[in-house]
Amino acid sequence: MTEINLPEIDISQFQQEIEGDHIQYHAELAKVREACKEWGFFRVVNHGIAPELLQKVVSVTQDLLSMPAEVKDRVTTSNPAESYIRLPDFDVFCFMGMPNTDSIQEMCEKIWPEGNSNFCEAIGALSLFLSDLRTKIIKSILASLGLDATKFYKSDFEKCKANLHINGYSSHGKCMGDVVLPCHADVECLTILYNDGNTGLQVRSKQGKWFNIKSQPDSFIVNIGDCFQAWTNGRYRSPDHRVVYTGWRNRISLPFSIIFPHDAQIWAPVELVDDDDPRRYKPFTYSALLKEISSYQGYQADAETPKGIERIAVI
Numbered sequence: 224m225t226e227i228n229l230p231e232i233d234i235s236q237f238q239q240e241i242e243g244d245h246i247q248y249h250a251e252l253a254k255v256r257e258a259c260k261e262w263g264f265f266r267v268v269n270h271g272i273a274p275e276l277l278q279k280v281v282s283v284t285q286d287l288l289s290m291p292a293e294v295k296d297r298v299t300t301s302n303p304a305e306s307y308i309r310l311p312d313f314d315v316f317c318f319m320g321m322p323n324t325d326s327i328q329e330m331c332e333k334i335w336p337e338g339n340s341n342f343c344e345a346i347g348a349l350s351l352f353l354s355d356l357r358t359k360i361i362k363s364i365l366a367s368l369g370l371d372a373t374k375f376y377k378s379d380f381e382k383c384k385a386n387l388h389i390n391g392y393s394s395h396g397k398c399m400g401d402v403v404l405p406c407h408a409d410v411e412c413l414t415i416l417y418n419d420g421n422t423g424l425q426v427r428s429k430q431g432k433w434f435n436i437k438s439q440p441d442s443f444i445v446n447i448g449d450c451f452q453a454w455t456n457g458r459y460r461s462p463d464h465r466v467v468y469t470g471w472r473n474r475i476s477l478p479f480s481i482i483f484p485h486d487a488q489i490w491a492p493v494e495l496v497d498d499d500d501p502r503r504y505k506p507f508t509y510s511a512l513l514k515e516i517s518s519y520q521g522y523q524a525d526a527e528t529p530k531g532i533e534r535i536a537v538i
């Protein structure tokens with residue numbers, strides 16, 4: 224299978240403009256635009272997060288994932304979105320409303336009653352950095368659409384929430400090429416993904432062909448989610464992706480998902496609607512979308528099922 228190098232965006236190039244009021248359209252934003260149209264995926268480099276912190280995050284999450292099942296079960300709660308879930312092929316730990324030091328501390332104390340400051344510090348610091356990075360990424364994407372990024376960030380994105388997942392994939396009983404995370408598109412607004420450098424993530428092109436995503440240490444992978452696809456009136460795509468087994472002993476990934484407030488209307492601005500691009504979606508809320516997809520849990524076996532946004536909002 225062909226391997227692709229995701230388009231690389233050097234976010235440090237518009238650091239100052241993002242902090243100011245106006246982002247000048249320039250070559251790096253043209254790359255964001257092309258990447259979001261073509262793949263719905265890009266890679267962010269020069270993000271300012273120290274490689275030492277990323278190594279520490281990998282090390283503490285390895286510690287967490289290697290705890291015995293009965294210890295991990297101590298963090299299982301009645302709300303599956305807020306705890307630990309053991310799926311056949313991988314473990315998922317969920318932290319809601321990040322950055323939230325209380326929820327990190329709470330989970331940590333259940334796993335390590337004697338405390339684990341390394342874990343709390345590393346996950347806490349990563350969440351803080353990612354919250355800051357998300358603002359820069361969203362503003363860059365808005366500017367790449369030719370929009371007033373400051374205005375639209377404030378009106379539609381400032382109140383977005385974030386959840387952090389820790390995914391741990393095991394190799395137990397796996398054969399090369401086995402699909403360990405089925406084909407899906409992220410339903411949220413946007414995902415900023417960090418992984419431990421192991422390969423396995425694949426993206427499906429517009430033409431329906433699967434590509435291996437080349438791994439690149441110390442960078443973050445960004446992908447557009449279904450809600451953002453709808454907000455852009457379909458100009459940017461929320462890509463199907465999956466994870467396959469490629470021979471690792473175990474594999475860690477940390478998706479940081481940005482979500483619209485549950486009851487906010489998701490609605491493309493008029494600037495993105497014209498004769499060439501007539502309005503594609505009716506307004507909908509994230510909570511209505513979640514309700515719709517709960518029937519198939521967000522995973523679509525090779526995407527035969529129409530996406531949630533197509534089912535509830537397409538005009």
Ligand SMILES: O=C(O)CCC(=O)C(=O)O
Nearest residue numbers: 390409418424466476478
């Ligand atoms: O593990 C990965 O690289 C991707 C994870 C993912 O797509 C997800 O959690 O939605």
Ligand SMILES: [Fe+2]
Nearest residue numbers: 407408409464
């Ligand atoms: Fe995903």
